[in-house]
Amino acid sequence: MMRAVTTAGFGDIDVLQVSEIPRPIPGENEVLVKIHASALNRADTLQRKGLYPPPPGASNIIGLECTGEVAESVGSWASGKRVMSILSGGGYAEYATIPSDHLIPIPDNLSYEEAAAIPEGWITAYQILFYIAKGKPQEKVLIHAGASGVGTALIQLAKLKGLLVAVTCGSQEKMDFCRNLGADLAINYKTESFKEKIRDFGGVDIVLDCIGANYFEDNLDAINLDGRWIIYGTMGGHQVNQVSLRGLMAKRVSLITTTLRSRSKEYKADLIKEFINDGILDAFQNGILKPILYRTFSMEEVALAHELMEKNENSGKIVLKIIS
Known part of the structure; x- marks a missing residue:
């Protein structure tokens, strides 16, 4: 028992x-x-x-x-x-x-x-940023819910690999926390328009989105030509109405949805193997990642x-x- x-x-x-x-x-x-x-x-x-x-x-x-x-x-x-x-x-x-x-x-x-x-936060973060979005050095990434478990992992992984990071969060305290982890831009979604802030940032090549419907139009505005937009949660709703596919097509956006829990055992084993082989555990051991x-x-x-x-x-x- x-x-x-x-x-x-x-x-x-x-x-x-x-x-x-x-x-x-x-x-x-x-x-x-x-x-x-x-x-x-x-x-x-x-x-x-x-x-x-x-x-x-x-x-x-x-x-x-x-x-x-x-x-x-x-x-x-x-x-x-x-x-x-x-x-x-x-x-x-x-x-x-x-x-x-x-x-x-x-x-x-x-x-x-x-x-x-x-485990769940960091492997999810690794999956969406590198396994799926194929993030590369010097690219810009927008991370929603930056102070969450996945968000804090994403910030550190992105900076480890040389990406520029913008995050959204809901308080000044969380903004400061994300900056201390390495975020280049922190936006308070309650008091600021992240669409305008990201325009000033020069747009982003990758959007990592756990919010969903509420941010759909602003995410489309924020993403650059040939950008990759990964939706891995729907905390802000799942029903998107009156979406113009022309906007996605004009920017040649790759819109990908994903989950981890329901993936096959083989998929998870391959992902975990890559997570380990990429030196992530060594970075924890050396205190580079926390x-x-x-x-x-x-x-x-x-x-x-x-x-x-x-x-x-x-x-x-x-x-x-x-x-x-």
Whole structure:
């Protein structure tokens, strides 16, 4: 048996509860991991409300990432090895079964809680900026929700590879935070027009968009000729009305939508391999890249953690400590 966060139906934070449930049994090419920490993602709050069900075959337990230790040796993964991973579900629990080629060694200089701020956010960021958008040095990128978990990862990855970075965020505090991470331009979307600010910036070659409908026209205005526009979330709505395709065609924009959770195991394994081979772990080990941990909660405080995420006050990741 193990402890896990379960839900009494769908709804507000009061449906979250800690329960005793059976421990998962690893299948072929899977590793049983004893989880030390997980981290919150927007998908978690949507799943709690019944708006984002797990893909077929995935755990019904909320949680898209984890850090922990290998519970039972499998292949080259020795018992006790510190690891982290993205998940299709199951992070808010004491144990999870994970494909062996999805495991990532935790850099020695990071705690379990610090490392928990890496998997989902940083691998998503790497996927959209390099795997999909093919970002190159000296290109300009517009990152929405710059102070989010993915946003803070994107800023650091973009600067590591020599891109120029513009971000949007919702407060002066978050603007300053993003600048300190390396953003060349920070825009308060509540008080400023990012469309006008990006025009002064000379436009952007890449738009990384987790907002969706509310920003559609302004994103089109901001993007340069032959730009790549990646939509990976719809926090600002999913229904776009009266869109002129001529605007997209005139700029020869590549408009791409993507998710990570529902991708195949093979796709995720390839992405993780490239993430590791590109030296990202070495940059964490050397302190060049830093996971941004905003606040840590215990498993029993999971409702408070969800409440904080929904207030949208955090800069960086909210982490859930599984082992006290």
